[in-house]
Amino acid sequence: MLAEDNHIIELFFNRDERAIKETSDKYGVYLKKVAENILNQTEEAEECVNDTYFHAWNAIPPARPEKLPAYLARITRNLAIDRYRQKHTVKNGSGQVALCLDELSECIGNKETVIEDKIVLSDALNVFLRGLNKKQRDIFCLRYYYFMDIEEVAERVNASKASVKMSLHRTRKSLRIFLESEGITL
Amino acid sequence: MKNNEILLDALNDIDEALIIDIDYKGQKNRRKWPYYMGALIVVIIAFILLIPYMILKNPHGAYGRLNVRAGTTISEGSEQFPSKVWFENYKAEIYREDEIIGEDSLIVDLNDSLTLPVYRNQGDVIREGIGWGISLYLTEEEINSIVDRTVKILGIKEVNRKVEKVLNFPGGKSDLFSNEIQDIVAECENDITVTVVRDGTIYMHYIKPHYVETPDAGKNADSSDSNQELIKKLNGEYQMMIGMRNSVWYYAPNEYWNESERGVYYVFEDSGSAREKVVNRYLYYAALCVDSDNSLARLSIHNYFCCSEYMGDYPIITLDAARQLLYDGHYYTSCEHYIKSTPISEKDIIKADIVYLTRGQEFYQPYYKFYVELDKDKVDINAIGKVYGAFYVPAVESEYISDYYQFVNRLTHIGTVKIEKPDMVFPDGDFIVYSDDIIKVNDGAWSAFFYVRTCTQSLTGV
Numbered sequence: 001m002l003a004e005d006n007h008i009i010e011l012f013f014n015r016d017e018r019a020i021k022e023t024s025d026k027y028g029v030y031l032k033k034v035a036e037n038i039l040n041q042t043e044e045a046e047e048c049v050n051d052t053y054f055h056a057w058n059a060i061p062p063a064r065p066e067k068l069p070a071y072l073a074r075i076t077r078n079l080a081i082d083r084y085r086q087k088h089t090v091k092n093g094s095g096q097v098a099l100c101l102d103e104l105s106e107c108i109g110n111k112e113t114v115i116e117d118k119i120v121l122s123d124a125l126n127v128f129l130r131g132l133n134k135k136q137r138d139i140f141c142l143r144y145y146y147f148m149d150i151e152e153v154a155e156r157v158n159a160s161k162a163s164v165k166m167s168l169h170r171t172r173k174s175l176r177i178f179l180e181s182e183g184i185t186l
Numbered sequence: 187m188k189n190n191e192i193l194l195d196a197l198n199d200i201d202e203a204l205i206i207d208i209d210y211k212g213q214k215n216r217r218k219w220p221y222y223m224g225a226l227i228v229v230i231i232a233f234i235l236l237i238p239y240m241i242l243k244n245p246h247g248a249y250g251r252l253n254v255r256a257g258t259t260i261s262e263g264s265e266q267f268p269s270k271v272w273f274e275n276y277k278a279e280i281y282r283e284d285e286i287i288g289e290d291s292l293i294v295d296l297n298d299s300l301t302l303p304v305y306r307n308q309g310d311v312i313r314e315g316i317g318w319g320i321s322l323y324l325t326e327e328e329i330n331s332i333v334d335r336t337v338k339i340l341g342i343k344e345v346n347r348k349v350e351k352v353l354n355f356p357g358g359k360s361d362l363f364s365n366e367i368q369d370i371v372a373e374c375e376n377d378i379t380v381t382v383v384r385d386g387t388i389y390m391h392y393i394k395p396h397y398v399e400t401p402d403a404g405k406n407a408d409s410s411d412s413n414q415e416l417i418k419k420l421n422g423e424y425q426m427m428i429g430m431r432n433s434v435w436y437y438a439p440n441e442y443w444n445e446s447e448r449g450v451y452y453v454f455e456d457s458g459s460a461r462e463k464v465v466n467r468y469l470y471y472a473a474l475c476v477d478s479d480n481s482l483a484r485l486s487i488h489n490y491f492c493c494s495e496y497m498g499d500y501p502i503i504t505l506d507a508a509r510q511l512l513y514d515g516h517y518y519t520s521c522e523h524y525i526k527s528t529p530i531s532e533k534d535i536i537k538a539d540i541v542y543l544t545r546g547q548e549f550y551q552p553y554y555k556f557y558v559e560l561d562k563d564k565v566d567i568n569a570i571g572k573v574y575g576a577f578y579v580p581a582v583e584s585e586y587i588s589d590y591y592q593f594v595n596r597l598t599h600i601g602t603v604k605i606e607k608p609d610m611v612f613p614d615g616d617f618i619v620y621s622d623d624i625i626k627v628n629d630g631a632w633s634a635f636f637y638v639r640t641c642t643q644s645l646t647g648v
Contacts (some may be wrong), residue, residue, distance in 0.1 A: 030208065044207075070202040078198055085191075097194075104190040118192060122199040129204045133265070135495065138206040145197055145205055158206065162324050166308055182598060 005068040012060040037147035038080035096147040107176035263498025266588040271518035272546040283571035284409040301499040305550040309590040321385035386492040468542035488643030502581040508554035521575030524560040552581035
C-alpha cells in the first residue's frame with residue numbers, strides 16, 4: 001500500500017526519514033524515468049534521483065508542495081539538466097534533450113542569449129500554456145518538460161505520432177508569435 | 187547560454203498546475219513475469235482468433251494505422267467553434283429525384299442519443315476559415331508506409347513511384363506550400379495506381395474489372411436485385427481488405443456528375459450504436475466507384491480520424507428545430523440561386539439526413555442535410571422528374587457555435603465579377619479568388635454560384 005502524498009509531506013515536516021523511503025517507493029520509478037529521458041543513462045539517472053530526495057529533504061519544510069510528483073519532477077529535471085550540461089558543453093546530438101533543444105530553436109532561436117529577464121520569460125510561458133487546450137499543453141509538457149520521445153508522448157495522449165508532431169510544431173509556432181508579441185527578444 | 191537553453195530552464199518554473207500528471211505505476215520490486223506471461227497468453231489467443239481473418243483475404247494484415255480511432259473515450263465538449271461550410275469541387279450539389287433514396291433512418295436512430303462528436307481538422311490547409319481542399323498532414327515517411335502496405339495487400343507489382351507536389355495542383359502558386367508534398371503515387375502493373383494523400387486517404391484505381399450483369403445497378407440500391415448482387419460481390423471481395431467486419435453498404439448518387447462513373451457504393455462499419463453509425467458513415471468509410479462498363483474504377487478508403495482532433499461530444503438540436511432554421515433561412519447551400527420558392531417550406535423537402543462534411547472543413551461537425559426541391563428551369567440539367575439541392579443546417583446547439591448566424595444575409599447576389607488575378611488555378615482552367623470574406627469562382631461550363639458565409643457571387647463569362 002503506497003502512502004498518500006499528504007502523509008509523505010507530513011513525514012518530511014516531521015523530519016522522519018521514512019519520508020525518503022515512502023517517496024522512493026511511490027515515485028522512484030517515475031523520477032528515474034524523468035532523469036533517464038534527459039541523461040539517457042541509467043546509473044546517472046539513479047544518482048540524480050537520490051540527489052532529488054536529498055534536495056527534497058532540505059526543501060521540505062518550509063516548502064509544502066501542492067502536487068508532490070510535479071514538485072519532485074521539477075527537482076529531478078533541474079538536476080538532470082545540470083548534469084547534462086556538465087557532460088555536453090557542446091551539443092553532441094544524442095538524447096532527447098539535444099532533440100528538444102533543436103526543436104525549441106524554432107521558437108526562440110539558438111543564439112547566445114539575449115534574453116535578460118528570465119522571470120518575464122517564465123511568466124510569459126505560464127500565460128501561453130494556460131491559453132492552450134489541455135491536450136496541446138500536455139503534449140508540450142510531456143515533450144519539453146519530461147523530455148519524452150515522440151512515440152511515448154503519442155502513447156500517453158492516445159494519438160498518432162504524426163498528430164503529436166503536428167501539435168508540437170503548431171505550439172512552437174504559436175509560442176514564437178506569442179513571445180514576439182510579449183516583446184521578448186529572440 | 188543559448189536562447190533555447192534558457193527556454194528549457196524557464197520551463198522548469200512553470201506553474202505546477204499546468205504540468206500533466208504522468209502515471210507512475212512501475213514499482214521497484216514489481217514482479218514483471220506475470221505481466222509478460224499474461225500478455226503472451228493474450229497474444230496467442232488473439233493470434234488463434236485472427237487466423238481465419240488473416241488468411242481469408244488479407245495475408246499481410248489490415249491497414250493498421252487506418253484503424254486508429256480518435257476519441258475512444260467519450261467526453262462532453264465545451265469549446266465553441268465556428269460553423270461554416272466549404273463546398274468541395276465548387277459545384278452546386280444537385281440531385282435527380284431517383285437518386286434520393288432511403289428513409290431518414292439515421293435521424294430516427296439518433297432520437298434517444300442527441301449528442302454527436304465534433305473534431306478539429308488538423309490536416310487541411312484552412313485560410314480564413316476556408317478550406318483549400320489540400321491536406322498537408324502526414325509525413326512523407328508515413329505516406330510511403332501506407333503506399334507500401336496497400337501495394338502489398340493488393341498483391342501487385344509496383345513499377346514506379348512518384349511524389350507529387352502541391353505545385354502541380356490548385357493553390358500551387360502559393361509560396362506557403364508550393365513545394366509541399368501533395369500525395370505519393372505508386373504506378374503498378376496492369377495500369378493500377380495507388381495514390382495516398384496526406385490526410386491518409388488511399389485511392390486505388392482500376393484494381394480489376396467486374397463483369398456483373400447489372401443493367402439497372404446504381405439506380406436504387408434498396409430495390410434493385412442486381413444492385414444487391416453487385417454489392418454482395420464487392421462485399422465478398424473487399425470487405426476484409428478494407429478491414430471491416432460488420433459492413434453496411436449503401437449507394438449514393440454521383441453528385442459531381444462525372445458521366446464515366448456510374449455510381450458510388452459506400453461501405454462503413456456498423457459498430458452498433460447510432461452515434462458510431464453516423465460517425466463511421468462519414469468519417470471512416472470506403473467508397474467503391476463502379477464505371478459505366480461495370481468495372482471497379484476506383485476504391486478509396488477514407489479515415490478522417492487520423493488527421494483530426496476529437497473535441498468532445500456536443501448536444502444536437504432536433505430535426506424539427508433544424509427544419510425551422512431552414513424555413514427561417516439559416517442554412518448553407520451551394521444552390522441558393524436555383525431555389526423554387528422562398529421561403530422554403532415543408533412541401534419543398536423530400537428528405538432529411540444527418541451528415542458530417544469533411545474535406546476542406548475546418549471542423550468536422552454534424553449538419554442536418556435537407557433535400558430541397560429546386561426550380562428545374564433554372565438548373566441546366568438533363569433530368570426526368572424533379573431536382574433537389576442540398577441545404578445544410580448546423581446540428582450542434584447554437585450556444586456552442588461561435589458564428590452561428592453570420593450567414594443570414596446570404597442572398598446578396600451581385601452578379602458577374604471580373605477576376606484579375608486568381609489565387610488558385612485548376613488544370614482544366616477553372617479558378618478561384620479569395621478576398622476577405624468572399625470567394626469568387628469561375629466554374630467553366632457550370633457558371634457556378636458559390637456561397638460562403640455572408641456572400642453570394644455569380645460569375646459567368648469571366
